[in-house]
Amino acid sequence: MARHDRTRLPAPERRRQIITAATRLVAERGFWGLSMQDVAAACGLTVPGLLHHVGSKDGLLIAILEHRDAEDARALTELLDGPAPTLPELCAAVVRRNAGQPEIVRLFAVLQAESLTPDHPAHDYFVARQQRILQELTALAKDAIGADASGADIVGADVGGAPEVLARRIIALMDGVQLQWLRSPGSDLNQLWAATAGDLLRPTMIPNGSGSPGHHNRSGS
Amino acid sequence: MARHDRTRLPAPERRRQIITAATRLVAERGFWGLSMQDVAAACGLTVPGLLHHVGSKDGLLIAILEHRDAEDARALTELLDGPAPTLPELCAAVVRRNAGQPEIVRLFAVLQAESLTPDHPAHDYFVARQQRILQELTALAKDAIGADASGADIVGADVGGAPEVLARRIIALMDGVQLQWLRSPGSDLNQLWAATAGDLLRPTMIPNGSGSPGHHNRSGS
């Protein structure tokens, strides 16, 4: 059990390793199902050795989430460093990114469901996250709708008056599609999203002009 | 700990009590986070007493899921005993029912996420369930599209050719909306669903004419 390899690592590096390993394990078993022993073993050190870096099991989860926040913020600002992105652009970017990291998507799917209980250590985190995402998307949706407020709606369906509703719909659809994607191992998230939800945003989704606004012809799958 | 009340119950009744208690606990903590001790305590008996009825922890989960299957089948056939339901009718019925039992919805949300891992005891169950629901909805979607194949599509958005896509979209949307609903305690699922996804099916959704299409007032958060 106890590794005598004595490969002593500097703190930040070991921390990164820990977070990486723990992320995978939490995505598989959830937080309640996570054992510090498994994480420690995956990193080649003992449990107290692990605790030296993260303090406690809750501390480990917090570390994971903070790391993800930082990572996502970095990747997102890099991915959208151009001018202010439109709503469809942002959706496309997010989907494209998520398609490449199923483990991360699963991490959030599992944790999001698990943390519905108020006494889950990540409960507050996910409440705040949900609220933040909803606000951001609502703002973008307002732009998307307002830009085309002339008459024909830019989105494929009736929005119902509030851009918040459009934001909620997008969030719900993405969560649901991602769940389906994760459950069918062979599938591609990009395809699944484009087929299932693409035409809700299609008109402005493709910058280069093949898609003329107004009508979208029903294309084969 | 050990109850001396000696309230001895007949097997089916105790089983029902166990399943009810366990359902609530699994919905809160997931299956990995569930402890037999908690279930036993909630039923006022000891752990071996509980094991006498369900055999093992996995057996308990199986019992829960089987009970839910039976219960859902019963409620659904009762709710739709009329002629063959259209797709919007079925959606409305499901939503209306789910709105009244958030704990059950949460049970499935948590378990569905947790069981993404193949070694979860409910993995196969949810794979099969997902497949079954998709087939059923696809069949209904085929009818819904075919019935209105004349020109204007019955659904609010481009279907993309395959009724399966419409089914997938509905499933995804419902899963996502339910998640949002569960996370904001005050909200009403009926409203949330109508606002977020209603206009995807609205045209045929309301048989009796009170609801004129076009507007629905915005629901609160």
Next chain:
DNA sequence: CCCCTTACTGAGCACTTGTAAAGTAATAGG
């Protein structure tokens, strides 16, 4: 009445859980 089925308890097994305290050794700075 008795007896036999059965719902249930008590004790205990062989772990595993997260965490604390104290000691060891590798490394960086002077």
Next chain:
DNA sequence: CCTATTACTTTACAAGTGCTCAGTAAGGGG
């Protein structure tokens, strides 16, 4: 080279895990 920091181990603990086995007592059928 020496010393202070610190990454890490060993040991230990108290509690909790699912589960087994043998026993007890309640309730229904004869």
